[in-house]
Amino acid sequence: MTQITPKPGIMDIKLYVSGESKLAGRDQVLKLSSNENPSGSSPATRAAFAEAATDLHRYPSTDHASLRRAIGEVHGLDPERIICGVGSDEVLQFVVQAFAGVGDEVITTEHGFSMYPILARMYGATPVTVPERERRIDVDAVLAAVTPRTKIVFIANPGNPTGTMLTADELEKLASGLPGHVLLVHDGAYTEFAGDFDGGVSLVDRFPNVVMTRTFSKIYGLGGLRIGWGYAQRPLIEVLTRLRQPFNLSNAQLAAAEAAVRDQDFVDMCAALNEQMRDWLHQVLNQMGIGCDVSYANFVLARFANPDEAEAADAALRDAGILVRRVGGYGLPAALRITVGDEEGTSRVVEALRRFMTSRR
Ligand code: PMP
Numbered sequence: 001m002t003q004i005t006p007k008p009g010i011m012d013i014k015l016y017v018s019g020e021s022k023l024a025g026r027d028q029v030l031k032l033s034s035n036e037n038p039s040g041s042s043p044a045t046r047a048a049f050a051e052a053a054t055d056l057h058r059y060p061s062t063d064h065a066s067l068r069r070a071i072g073e074v075h076g077l078d079p080e081r082i083i084c085g086v087g088s089d090e091v092l093q094f095v096v097q098a099f100a101g102v103g104d105e106v107i108t109t110e111h112g113f114s115m116y117p118i119l120a121r122m123y124g125a126t127p128v129t130v131p132e133r134e135r136r137i138d139v140d141a142v143l144a145a146v147t148p149r150t151k152i153v154f155i156a157n158p159g160n161p162t163g164t165m166l167t168a169d170e171l172e173k174l175a176s177g178l179p180g181h182v183l184l185v186h187d188g189a190y191t192e193f194a195g196d197f198d199g200g201v202s203l204v205d206r207f208p209n210v211v212m213t214r215t216f217s218k219i220y221g222l223g224g225l226r227i228g229w230g231y232a233q234r235p236l237i238e239v240l241t242r243l244r245q246p247f248n249l250s251n252a253q254l255a256a257a258e259a260a261v262r263d264q265d266f267v268d269m270c271a272a273l274n275e276q277m278r279d280w281l282h283q284v285l286n287q288m289g290i291g292c293d294v295s296y297a298n299f300v301l302a303r304f305a306n307p308d309e310a311e312a313a314d315a316a317l318r319d320a321g322i323l324v325r326r327v328g329g330y331g332l333p334a335a336l337r338i339t340v341g342d343e344e345g346t347s348r349v350v351e352a353l354r355r356f357m358t359s360r361r
Contacts, residue, residue, distance in 0.1 A: 013121045016114060020323050030348055032339035033323045035160070035190075035299050037221030039273065039342065041256075042266035045222070048259035052252040060254055062246040070258045071229060077201065081231055083240050084257075086248055088189055088215040088228030092154075093119055094240040095211060095230075099183055100125035100151040107145055107153040109137050111162050111330050113187065116154040125151065135162040135293060135301070135332075139170045143177045153178060156187040158194055161327045161337040163295030165194060175207045183236075186212045189228075190297035192219035192267060193274055197296075201231065208233045211240075218298060219270050220260040227257045274298050277346040281338070284350050288357045299339045302353070307333040313356050320352035 019033030061067075064084045072079035085091040096119040100106050106120035110132040117127035130145045132138055137155055146153075155174070158165045166174070175184055184207070191199035191214060200212035211232040217223035227249060230240065249257075260266075281300050285292040291303030304310040307328065314336055317324055325337040338349060 007124070009121060009124055013118055014114075016118060017329065019325050023318060023321065023323060026321055028321060030322045030341065030345050032299075032341055032345065032349065033325045033337075034223065035218060035297070035339045036223055037219065037270055037298070038340070038345055039221060039266075039270050041221035041225075042260060042263045044263045044266070045220070045256050045260040049225075049252050049256040052250075052255035055251050058251065060247055060249060060251045064249060064254060067249075067254050067258045067261075068229075070261050074261050074264065075201070077231055081204075081234055081237050082229055083232075083237050083244065084227065084229045084249055084254075085244065086228075087217060087226045088187065088213040088230070089115055090248065091213045091228055091230040091240070092116070092185065092187070093122070094243045095152065095183065095185055096120060096123050096125065097243050098239050103149065104151040105147060105149045107142060107150055109142065109155065109159075111135060111159060111327075111332060112154060113156045113160050113189075114329065120152075132162075135159075136164045137166055137170075139166065139174045139177070142174060146178065146182060150182050152183045152185060154185045154187065156189060157200070158190040158296040160189065160297065161299065161301055161325065161330050161332065161335075162293065163190075163297045163299060163301055164293055165197075165296045171200075171203060175203050175210055178209065180209055182209060184210045186210060188212055189215045189218055192271055193278075193298045194296040204231055204233065208235065211236055216257050216260055219267055219274075220257075221270070222256065222260060225253055225256055227253050273342065274340050277343065278340045281340060281346055281349065285353070288354060290353065290357065299337050301327070301332070301335050301337055303332075303335045305334065309360070310334045310336055312360075313353065316356035316359075317349070317352050320348065320355075322349060322352055324349075 023029045068079035068082045102124035104125040105128045106125045107128050108116040109130050120127040130141045186200035188199035203210045213230045215228040327337050
């Protein structure tokens with residue numbers, strides 16, 4: 001009898017844990033566990049998606065030219081320097097697949113996004129985790145961790161689940177301090193919630209070893225559509241494109257994403273609502289004695305006195321029909337990551353946490 005044996009290291013890959021969506025015994029839950037958009041997606045986007053359904057017998061575009069042109073126009077970028085993928089996860093995967101393998105190191109940070117080490121291990125590379133300082137990426141520590149084996153440095157900016165951001169000076173120091181053979185991945189999944197931040201464009205324009213990724217899953221409310229994109233200088237995009245399957249995105253994905261990127265009014269409305277609710281949540285959590293850093297994303301990280309208190313707060317939120325995210329797996333066992341909801345959702349979170357904190361006194 002033959003035994004099926006995977007390549008070494010495959011069974012060491014941790015499985016990604018996604019935000020919960022169901023609560024036993026409840027039909028209705030307020031899901032604030034996956035940083036989804038409380039306003040859903042824009043009507044123009046859904047119309048474009050439905051319209052694309054008439055063309056299901058046709059193969060989709062292989063070069064994504066129309067979508068790349070739309071992204072280029074809206075963001076003022078060269079479409080030839082854009083690559084689109086099945087979520088930004090796929091673009092991150094192309095990067096690892098192209099640049100890191102057995103014997104190579106991939107740097108991530110203490111509270112970094114959990115897909116980075118998963119992707120590193122998928123291609124046999126070794127993830128190296130660098131400590132953060134007070135839930136912020138420590139640029140000096142990252143630079144100090146670089147070895148001749150380092151191939152990629154992953155940062156999310158704003159970070160998930162911390163919500164914190166590097167300053168422009170820190171980013172500059174990081175990009176200019178890395179040796180030219182190390183690729184810096186600037187993951188901008190939450191860029192649109194961070195005010196007028198360019199998401200890493202100016203870094204990409206100046207450094208040939210920087211790639212920036214973006215997603216349609218957050219501000220565009222299209223997590224279910226699975227589409228993201230990357231931006232880098234031409235030689236890098238030409239490498240990544242070699243790894244992209246010709247039909248990785250469907251007609252419906254392409255059409256909906258193009259409509260979404262062109263619907264700037266919807267994006268502006270979502271960003272304004274998020275800012276208002278996030279800042280309110282931040283303020284009331286601090287008033288209640290729950291630790292909360294300033295967040296530049298569409299979630300806040302609520303820090304409790306200890307892991308037991310975070311667990312009790314999570315239970316209290318569940319009793320109120322609210323699902324948030326435990327982030328012990330991200331090195332934050334005393335914290336809960338709470339997606340910013342709409343006004344009603346945010347009010348429910350505030351009330352439930354207020355009741356919880358009052359009961360603990
Ligand atoms: N990067 C970060 C920091 C994220 O939080 C996420 C979503 N959880 C992603 C990338 C992946 O997003 P998607 O594949 O949906 O574009």
